[in-house]
Amino acid sequence: MVNAPGTAQQATQTGDAETPRQVGKYHEPLFDGPLITAAYQQALRQGTGVLDALRTVNRVAATTEASVVVMAYWASVRDWGPTHFARDLASAGAAGAMIVDLPSEQAGPWMAAARAAGVHTPQLVSRQASDAELDRIAATATGWVYAPAADARTGYTGQLDIPALTTFTERLHAAGPTPVVTGIGISTPDKAAQVRSLVSGVVIGTPVVRPLLELGSSHGLRAAADHVSAFAEALSPTHRTNLGTPVGIR
Template identity: 55%
Template structure:
């Protein structure tokens, strides 16, 4: 195995466990600077094994209205990329969770790939997920991530053909992100569990990298249904929605309670 940071190794170890991991997503700087760290600590205490810190970006094609609104609020507070690194560092230092960053490509490109990877690793992150990573930049980013000891977490769109998926999975480490819904984040409609299952089987034929899922897992009941098909389940909009609806201590408590419900549903094995 290639040299990876201790943080990346911890993520690998957690995803290897028989009980799926619960990942909780929160944009850095939301709902306010400093408060994001407190909420991430609460999410970890509520059962989150993985904390996915979002790098706010005004042009986020995967994000639905809930995450978009949270990103906008964070940007209005003046959140910069260095603030994201600070949030990652504090979360990594003060929780038992694995911490990673979800970002779009443009901020990474603008910051510099090697610099971004190095500073992210120094902050204690396990890796980065870049869902809109251009195919032309994938190899260069993979080299930068590998040099920093980070996991090159990969987003795997369900509509991709086997050739495209083979290219993505060959570069991946840490996890493959298989969205449960094909739309944007915050989707609250029906989930085609059979289609998700078939897609995870496709990925397993191509790679032994652990599979996690997210997008459209709007209730703990749905999380319970998808958990047996993945090494981890990531939830964002249901948690963020609590903080948007109640930007005070009520929202923080609601977010923690929501996270605890998802954690229970994902961590509890389904009896068959």
């Protein structure tokens, strides 16, 4: 994965899935579970940094029509400098960046820097967010708002509370017109199909990162691309769940 990041990104683009996250400086993994944390650590051991992520963004943006969106922790943005980070992302061809642990006191400066650079600012929304917090996020987020499907870290494979997710996404849709996407807990294509009618998109990470981390470059790339294709098929208008019930799409 780390030795050929651009190749891995390009291989997984064939399924029209969301662009996988890019690795920057490692920080306390508040958002990520063991597998993606292990991927971060491996990348750091091999010397991967923000410049490598920017190069990967540039390679992917040059070879696909899909929008490239980076997920990062605030430590990477802070140390690089918010203005420089936003400008460098834009220069590399990124469409947006979601800072998963963005401190509330830094939200204003980061949003201003990103807006000036023409970079979208998707935001992660806590499932415990108040109506006032949802209104604030709806007013400042661009691109999308990220509604976790489970109150857990990435890599969660347990059952999803679909009624709770339905209520959560309805609150977000009521707060503003920004598209809502979901992730965390969407561990299989069938689970993607279950939530498809609730959101505009599904973000997957662990199912794609796992084969890249565990199988190595050659076999891992093929397996990751196959996973992306399976998720893309599950999100298509004609897909049916295992119960044979047609799933609507919004």
